[in-house]
Amino acid sequence: MNALIVDDSRAMRRILRGIVTQLGFDVIEASNGAEGYDKLVANEDIELVLVDWNMPVMNGIELVKKVRSEPRYETLKMVMVTTETEPQQMARAIMAGVDEFVMKPFTSDILIDKFKLIGVRMPQSS
Amino acid sequence: MNINSEQLAELTRNVCQAMLGLDITPSPSPASSETQLTSKVCISGQWNRTIEVVASPEAARCLAATMFCMDPSEVAASEIEDAVSEVANMIGGNVKGILGGDCELSLPSIESQSSVTLETEPIAKATFDLDNGVLQVLLKHS
Known part of the structure; x- marks a missing residue:
């Protein structure tokens, strides 16, 4: 079972990789929305997408809208992990189609709680 | 709205506690004259501000490790830059959230400099001891 991490920050990808790997996911990484979309299309077994907001080339909101416009990704779990902290930005992300929104800084417990809240199937518990 | x-x-x-589990303590020490690593993010729009995270070599290496x-001895230079940039990004995002309004946050940029030059008097400044080094965060007009 794969998780796709889309973030232009290598540091953040590494932190997120550490958390989702512990949950039993195999991780695929992308450094912007366009690359993330290509990797999503190329890998059928992606259960979960963690996406940053501010990225070059294609930002996170654009990626979420593009993915959600395709019926085959209707049930894909998408979590936005971002430094955007304003409620109106959170609303924008939810409107675009993310299932949950995690503000940086966060702890691994916060992230895992969000996964549980939206019913992410975690390989280690299945 | 301003931040003190x-x-x-x-x-x-x-940020340091939640993301890194690091308890950092405020320091009265000024940043030293040794080479510093600086990561900047800019807020633009209703508010125009720059957040600079300035780390001494020891502090930057500690953040990355x-x-x-x-x-710490195994951390590469690129990992140090990534870590300091990510800290700047998180602090910048939180500052933007406090300021409110319609603003954009830039991607972080990184630079090395031989000393901290306060060419613009900061609006706010926070200095911490970190692993025998100094971590300084500056909020400036931009």
Whole structure:
């Protein structure tokens, strides 16, 4: 079972990789929305997408809208992990189609709680 | 809306505690004259501000080693830059959230400089001791 991490920050990808790997996911990484979309299309077994907001080339909101416009990704779990902290930005992300929104800084417990809240199937518990 | 030095210090402590598990302590020490690593993010729009995270070599290495769960001696230069940039990004995002309004946050940029030059007097400043080094966060007009 794969998780796709889309973030232009290598540091953040590494932190997120550490958390989702512990949950039993195999991780695929992308450094912007366009690359993330290509990797999503190329890998059928992606259960979960963690996406940053501010990225070059294609930002996170654009990626979420593009993915959600395709019926085959209707049930894909998408979590936005971002430094955007304003409620109106959170609303924008939810409107675009993310299932949950995690503000940086966060702890691994916060992230895992969000996964549980939206019913992410975690390989280690299945 | 502005942010004072106490708020900036609290916000920085929260970032380091939540993301890195690091308890950093405020320091009265000024940044030294040795080479510093600086990461900047800019807020633009209703508010125009720059957030600079300035780290001494020891502090920068400590941030990276903690962020990546590595031995400090094994951390590469690129990992140090990534870590300091990510800290700047998180602090910048939180500052933007406090300022409110319609603003954009830039991607972080990184630079090395031989000393901290306060060419613009900061609006707020927070300085911390970190692993025998100094971590300084500056909020400026831009």
